Amino acid sequence: MQSTILPDNLTAAGHASEQTASAHGLPTVIAYILKDHALLVNEQLELPRLPAHPEDIVVSVEPEQNGQRVVARPTFHENEIPAGYQFVPVRQLVSHWTVAQFEQTSRAMQLLEWKRNHQFCSRCGHKAVAHAKEHCMTCTACGYSQYPRINPCVIIAITKGKQILLARSAQRHTSMYGLIAGFVEVGETLEQAVARETLEEVGIQLKNIQYMASQPWPFPSNLMLAFKAEYADGELLLQDEEIAEAAFFDFNQLPTIPPKGSIAYWMIEQVTQQASAL
Structure with a gap:
């Protein structure tokens, strides 16, 4: 869902560029400027205010700030970066944001990726x-x-009694364990995608597949569709090119999991809390 509220800690900071624009009668915009999935912010995580540019992509218009436009800027020059600003990887910022903050950033990133391609x-x-x-x-x-373009991707929290299935990717050099996930193929339902991806990646069958929530994920243009399901049958048989390790972990003995702000973190939190309440 598109946010119409400027993120709380992604506020805009005024600087010399804004003063220059004002002096020449030019409108200013609050700008998302990205470079290799890193966002330009200052130490307070504020977005810059800059003179409007013809190539700007409008992300939202903020009624609470007199119709101030929030834009994504496709092109920029190093000498246009305001003093005190630097590029910070978006993945590092996710855990600091609210849902509205992340959704607006995701929208900006996906619009930039789309126009570029x-x-x-x-x-x-x-x-x-x-x-x-x-x-x-x-x-x-x-x-x-x-x-x-939006790429639908299912992500599944699979439980077996008081345990949850977590897997470590074979494509990333990390100690982090996450949930089974994969893209929806042409002509299949979301539930079919859940069952197929699970069978392909870890070799087990599921039951009681239920939808949970969704989250835009701009790496590059995915829509994560969260499901929970219960283990039904089969032994873990890993798809080597996708999964390095996978196991059922006790809810109170989890390994390193995705950071707060990701839908995977929320899903793991939800299923473990629900099970603990039973």
């Missing part, structure tokens, strides 16, 4: 330009329209 028409190869009124890249030759 759709400069040309996928049908005929000619130049595409941004639509004036909506998030759409339109071909200058054939008129084909390309809208922001």
Whole structure:
């Protein structure tokens, strides 16, 4: 869900650029500027106010700040970075944000990724330009329209009595354990994707598959669809190229898990708390 409220600690800080813009009668915007999945903020986690730019992508308009526009900026130059600001990896910031803060940042990141990857028409190869009124890249030759892409991805909290299945990725050099997850394939339901991904990655069957919640995840443009399910049958048989280790862990003896702010953390917290209340 799109947030219409500027994130609490992603407020905007005024600086010389804002004063320059004001002196020349130019509007200022609150800007999301990203570089390799790192966000430009100051020590207080404030976003910069900058003069508006023709290539800005509008993320939201803030009624509580006199219609102040919040934008995602596709291009920037190093000499435009205000003093006192630096790029901080978004993954490091997630645990400090509320849901609204993360959702707005996610929207900005995904819009930037989409525009960057759709400069040309996928049908005929000619130049595409941004639509004036909506998030759409339109071909200058054939008129084909390309809208922001969202990749649906299921993530599953699998329980077995007082235990939860956690797995360590084979593709990342980390000691962190997470939940089974994977992309939804063409022509399948979400529940079918849950069952298929689990069977493919760890070789077990499930029962009582239930939807929990969702979260936009901008790495790069995923929509995480959270499910919980119970172990039904089978022995753990790992898909080596995806899973390095997997095991059922007691709720009170969990390994390192994803950080607060991720939907995986919330799911693990939910199922362990619900089980403890029984």
